[in-house]
Amino acid sequence: MVRVHVHRVAVHFGDCDPAGIVFFPNFARWMDQASLAFFAACGVPPWRELERTTGIVGTPVLETRTRFRLPATYGETLEVHTSVEEWSAKTFRHRHAVRRGDELLCEGSEVRAFVVRDPSRPGRLKAVAVPDDIRSRCG
């Protein structure tokens, strides 16, 4: 069973570039929003709470792959359909499909890891195993 969360995005004027279409790094931003919305929908608390209880400060991206099929512009509403395609010991892989009604605009795949602050190197982070309780909530 794959759990899919749908995150809605309103495209705004300032998200678009001089060609009149969405400046593409915004799709990465919306996929990041969709990732966090996925975890929230599964009942995982926000990172700032998780940091206090587990030390986890977020899920940085290790690898992304995105295919852009159709552009979008301001005034449109998009949907990001997000799931976890694969769980590994220390990483997981998201799949995001960005849709506008029946059209598939863009598809993304992200490998991410849960990280904590590295006590031995101030300002650095290190990956930890995917917490069992988070994985089971998101199953």
Next chain:
Amino acid sequence: MVRVHVHRVAVHFGDCDPAGIVFFPNFARWMDQASLAFFAACGVPPWRELERTTGIVGTPVLETRTRFRLPATYGETLEVHTSVEEWSAKTFRHRHAVRRGDELLCEGSEVRAFVVRDPSRPGRLKAVAVPDDIRSRCG
């Protein structure tokens, strides 16, 4: 012979997220800057001039792939090393290596196309063949 352009980026406070590291969509933004800087260094005029002479309004991304190896934070200076790895009839492929001194932070690959406004569908764009003179300037 591969032509490589180096684009310098200063990382700022507002580029970083609550985990204290660069919010990753900024790397896509910096690679986009590096792409345009590459063309400028090859003598290609800015898109707004090219639009008046050729109709070309930019080089949207069709596909990206990025591997993140090390995080960055504010106060650091990064270098994006950019080249065109492959020219096809209607697309080209960029390679970007983001470095901090001797460290390789992140590697990206982008497939892009040159586009013009589509006269038959207001607000839409369409891909055109890579212009010969641009390709020869960038060779």
Next chain:
Amino acid sequence: MVRVHVHRVAVHFGDCDPAGIVFFPNFARWMDQASLAFFAACGVPPWRELERTTGIVGTPVLETRTRFRLPATYGETLEVHTSVEEWSAKTFRHRHAVRRGDELLCEGSEVRAFVVRDPSRPGRLKAVAVPDDIRSRCG
């Protein structure tokens, strides 16, 4: 009678800085969204349509003033309450109040003008009188 439009904003992880609070330029971005949403709610078409019929490409800001009272963070939903406080011959003044439930987080005032592309100077814009029909729609 003052017409007020409410624009809802979900605050995301990537909107926040290493101090864990919203990076303040995002409030300017959200007020810009709220401005356009105000005009859309009044029945004014998007700028890209207005450009074809009237030449108007947007309403750049001439002056802004913002007072920040309380910070916001990710996971919160904000409301931007937007009105036009004053219409002049060539400019108008927006008032934006950003609220989180009962709390007033931030207040902004913006002076804006309607602009068209300047035919005598490519790449430049020039202000035009506030169109009567737009003003009457928004009254």
Next chain:
Amino acid sequence: MVRVHVHRVAVHFGDCDPAGIVFFPNFARWMDQASLAFFAACGVPPWRELERTTGIVGTPVLETRTRFRLPATYGETLEVHTSVEEWSAKTFRHRHAVRRGDELLCEGSEVRAFVVRDPSRPGRLKAVAVPDDIRSRCG
């Protein structure tokens, strides 16, 4: 004597909106960069170091006022001339002048405070007195 720091900004394609000019919240972002660059130039360590020694996590903005005179577009290089116009017990006021060669594009004024994390309310910040040593370094 007023100490002025000059922060250079290259304007990029993705900083511009469908009207072809800089999307104005970017000016707030550049002024924030200029503020931090001002403190760095005065010898103040980055906030992440200051947090370890003093608890200070940044200088959030309490009030901003900006006047926009001329637009900018991509390919241009701007200079932000930044000073501290006034020091108060708990706040200070920056002045920023954004220039392109001889032209003054935009002027901003910001009131900011130094803040620490509030131990009694997790996730909240509170203002502290301007540290004497920082003030004397920046005089």
